[in-house]
Amino acid sequence: MTSFKDFFKILMGQKFRQMNFVLLINIIAIAVSVLWTLINGDFNNNTFFQVALSWSFIVMLWAFLRITVTHESIYTRDSYRLVPISDTKFYCINLLTSFIAMAYVAVVEFVIGAATAAINWQEYVDSFNMMRMMYGTRVPDAGMIVESLLSMALVMMVVTILAWTTVSLIHLLTRAGSNFMPYRRSRIINFVLYVVVIYIVLRVVGFMMNLVMNSTDMFGNSSDVWHFVLYIVGFLVVSAIEAVLSVYLMNRWVETVSES
Amino acid sequence: MSDILKVENLNYSHRLKKILQDVNLTLESGKIVGLLGENGAGKTTLMRLITGVAHATGDITVAGASRIDERKSHVSYMDHLGAFSLGTHLDRIVKFYQTVYEDFDVDRFNELADFLNIDLSLKLSALSKGNKQKFVIALTLSRQVELYLLDEPFDGIDSMSRKDIINSIIKWKPENATIVISDHYVSEISSLLDEIVVIKDETINCNLDADKIREDKGMDIEDFYESLYERGHDND
Known part of the structure; x- marks a missing residue:
């Protein structure tokens, strides 16, 4: 019988590869968008963060759809269903690996967001403090x-x-x-x-x-x-x-x- | 010899159409069995039911195991690799097999791959139909199990590749394992067979020893198989 670890390794590897492709396209899209902004002469300190943030929603949606398609096809393909493992383990591993793959994309998107925000971090902190001074406790801490x-x-x-x-x-x-x-x-x-x-x-x-x-x-x-x-x-x-x-x-x- | 496969009272319908009815079959270990029948007779369905990727009423036991997940660890079935994209390299598929099947013998696979001239650096998309079939057979025979199910292994491939595949089956068949080969062209495999099982009219029409057909009936397997259909036509 196939162990939890081995089947997990196979499904995780496949989903990781798919998500890495999605993230690679994301980075290319960010680079192209920033370059376009630069060519148009609209580049400023906020550009990286704005571009990264706007692409992140599309990337998360794409990643979710891509994982969902793979997640579902695994249930009906001989290559996977012939593996000697119980249906309960099969289902749990498929769900767990999809979840980890999605979490991986979310974490990378967060890191990209944080890294691009860091370029102009002091300005965001100053704006936040200004709002706190103007509106007091109505602005959350x-x-x-x-x-x-x-x-x-x-x-x-x-x-x-x-x-x-x-x-x-x-x-x-x-x-x-x-x-x-x-x-x-x-x-x-x-x-x-x-x-x-x-x-x-x-x-x-x-x-x-x-x-x-x-x-x-x-x-x-x-x-x-x-x-x-x-x-x-x-x-x-x-x-x-x-x-x-x-x-x-x-x-x-x-x-x-x-x-x- | 012990019973390797036992099928009892198997009934299967799909989309309101009866495919198999009241199928009973017992196969012993160490044999090469031809599963014969016309196109659409239910050969592939019977194999899929034995592996557990399709479901029916009745009992199936492989090497004493009746639970589906246990059964799967005793059966090696030809996977047509539909789950892999055409851009997948063959060595990645071998790695997949090596990881998920603890009975997968890499050395045996490498020998088979050499024998069948399979280039593992290629992508799936680069394989001709015959080479893909050879690759699938090498994967299937590289598992160390009691029952091998080869579903139309010669479908659409040239005569040289057929010979290679037949030779690989003879050379790499483990002594105590049973190999079931389904086909509707009997001539290709008749020399290999120890036993034949014919599916006709949604059930097992006959299950006979190949030597007995040759000796008792004085017919070769191909003629015997054809005679089953001639009788059917006469009755019509």
Whole structure:
């Protein structure tokens, strides 16, 4: 049987290579944009940070889509599904490696952002202090900003996991469902099936999210932190339920794409 | 000899169409078995069910293992490498096999690659159909398992490559392992076979010893196989 470590190494390597390509394109795009600004005569100390920041959103979205495509194709390819490893481990490793690959891109984007901001750091600090002097406590202090950024990062992480478990569930349900559809007009039927499955899954997930939010509201009076933690745990519980259903589908119904 | 594969009461439908019905099959270790049948008879499906990449009702046991993940560690099936982009170098694919299959024998692979003249520095896109098939077979036979499933290994390749592949099967078959070769052109593989299994009318039509066909029926395997279809046509 294949070990967790070996299968992890394979999937991680593949996703790392993909993300390195995305980041390479990102750096080229930043360089070209800065050069263009320089040629146009609009270059100033803020240029690097502004360009890096504006590209980072596109890069994060591209990275997410690229990982999602790979993440889903792994479930239906013989090369991966022939590997002697349990479906639960298979699912967990696929999710974990996708998450690490995405986190890697986020960290590199943060470093690029921080490095480009450092060029003009003193000016940003001065502007911030000026705003504090003018508006006082209405402007949050540095500690609060860091806290908000960390909370946002945590929410993004949990939402990313939830997005992948939901997409996988929709994908695997559709593949399993298509086994029971007739050959004739299968494209139309597959399309209808996709729409129906997406609708049902999103409704069920929406219902569960409401349930989580309502129940956390009940406990939420004590403190905002406790409320926030409950939300996060609730999202993770929904993800876990989706993961269990997906593993069940892999084990019983989902077939690979026949390549012969 | 012990039973290496046991299939009991296997039923499989796909998209509301019955593909295999009430399939029962037992294969012993150490044999080369021809899995024969027309195009679309269900040969590939049966192999996919044995490996566990498709699901059916019924029981499949390989080398005593019935759980899908355990079964996979006893079966080496021809992976057509669809997960790899055309720009992937062959040595990277070998590395993949080496990492995920603890039974993958690199020395054996290198010998097979030499024998079949495979240049590992090439990309997948640079391989002809025949060379890709040779590469896939080298990967499949380099695992040390009890059951090898070769799905139409001669499909669309020239006669010289066929000879190379047949020779590699004979040369590198582990003594106690069973190799199942599916094909619809019997003449290519008949000399190799110890046993034949014919899939016809969604089930196992016959499972016979190759020598018995030659001795008892006085026919070579190709004629016997064709006679199964002639009888079918007469009945029609």
